[in-house]
Structure formats: C-alpha cells, structure tokens
Amino acid sequence: MYRRLSMWLAVGMTALLLVPAALAVDVHVRVEGKTRNLFGSTEPTLTAKANALDALDSASLAAEFYYHVTTTSFGPYVDQIGRYLAGGSNGWVFKVNGASPPVGADAVVLKDGDRVLWYWATFGPTGGPPTLVLQATKKRGCYRVVAQDDNGKRTAARGARLHAGGRALLARTGSACLGAHKGLVTATLKGAVRSNALR
Numbered sequence: 001m002y003r004r005l006s007m008w009l010a011v012g013m014t015a016l017l018l019v020p021a022a023l024a025v026d027v028h029v030r031v032e033g034k035t036r037n038l039f040g041s042t043e044p045t046l047t048a049k050a051n052a053l054d055a056l057d058s059a060s061l062a063a064e065f066y067y068h069v070t071t072t073s074f075g076p077y078v079d080q081i082g083r084y085l086a087g088g089s090n091g092w093v094f095k096v097n098g099a100s101p102p103v104g105a106d107a108v109v110l111k112d113g114d115r116v117l118w119y120w121a122t123f124g125p126t127g128g129p130p131t132l133v134l135q136a137t138k139k140r141g142c143y144r145v146v147a148q149d150d151n152g153k154r155t156a157a158r159g160a161r162l163h164a165g166g167r168a169l170l171a172r173t174g175s176a177c178l179g180a181h182k183g184l185v186t187a188t189l190k191g192a193v194r195s196n197a198l199r
Helices: 002-023 052-063
Strands: 025-032 037-039 045-048 067-072 075-081 090-096 115-122 131-136 142-148 154-156 160-164 167-171 175-177 185-188
Touching: 025 052, 037 052, 045 052, 052 067, 052 075, 052 090, 052 115, 075 090, 075 115, 131 185, 142 160, 142 185, 167 175
Parallel strands: 025 115
Antiparallel strands: 025 037, 025 045, 067 075, 090 115, 131 142, 142 154, 142 175, 160 167, 160 185
16 A cells, blocks of 8 residues: 555656656747847747746846846736836837737747747837848858748848948848858848847
C-alpha cells in the first residue's frame, strides 16, 4: 500500500515539474526603443513562459533593461520600457507575427516560432506607425523593405533607407542592392519603426 502510494506521489510530482517546461515556448523577440534598438535587432530566439508579456520579460532579463507594468481596468499595461514613460499619444505597443492583437499582451498565447515585436509608438488619427521588415532577396547584397500596418498588411516601403557599415542607400521602390558590405543591415523610413537587422 505504502509502496503504491509512494509511486503515485512520485509520478504526480514529476508531472507537476514537467508542466511549466511544457508551457514554455521559443519565440523571436525584438524591442525597438524611441531612438534605438533595445534588444534583439536580429530577432534572436528566447524562451518565454506563455504570452507576449512573458516575451518582454525574457528580453528584459537577457538585455538587462527596465520595464514597468501598471494595472488598468483593461488588464496589465506596459507603461515604460527603458527610460521612456508612456503618456498622451505616445506609448509602448506590441505585434505578434506582424499584427497588433486586439487583446492585452498577457492574453496573447504564443506558440513556438512566433515573432514578438515591442516598440515605442506615437499614435495619430489612423493608429500607430508602420513597422518595417527587412528581407534579403535571392540576389546577394540586395534587400527588400516592407511596411506593416497594425493589421499586418504589407506594402513596399518606398523611400526607405538601407544602412550598413556606416553607409546609407536610398531604396526608392522599397528594394535596393548594397553590393559588398560589412556588418548588419537595417532599414529606416521617416514615420516608421526601424526594421530588424540582417547579416
């Protein structure tokens, strides 16, 4: 009897220990501040417990930056990351796989491989700024920049600038070739959140 009870307790305890690990997910995380990238320009993979708020917490631990969450009637709200406190039409928002979810960060259940972007935004009558996505093309040294709106809809980021190794190149159509270059490549466009970085 005692042997059977001990065996069931051991199985139960093992199951309890495995549950948190099973809930964790591996996601790509990037945090874009008001003036610079705060974490993960190349969108590294981090392990998060379950949701988009957990992904921010994992990035905060990895890069040792401060963030603050306040409780509102709508749930937890990230009102500060780094030095910048949200206020007025400025604040911190997030996207998962390029789109802004219609729920809070604690309610977005992540799955392995999801891409989580936290960023500083100034909101206007049409919503937040577009976020840039940099993609390498098949031709070596050539890149395409797209702008994503809050719904994740993509359009060519005409007039974006590619940056690499101290050089900048205008991508009039949203695409351009840098040729041989050193370092990471990023893209910027006035009024948009800077892009991810590619090697």
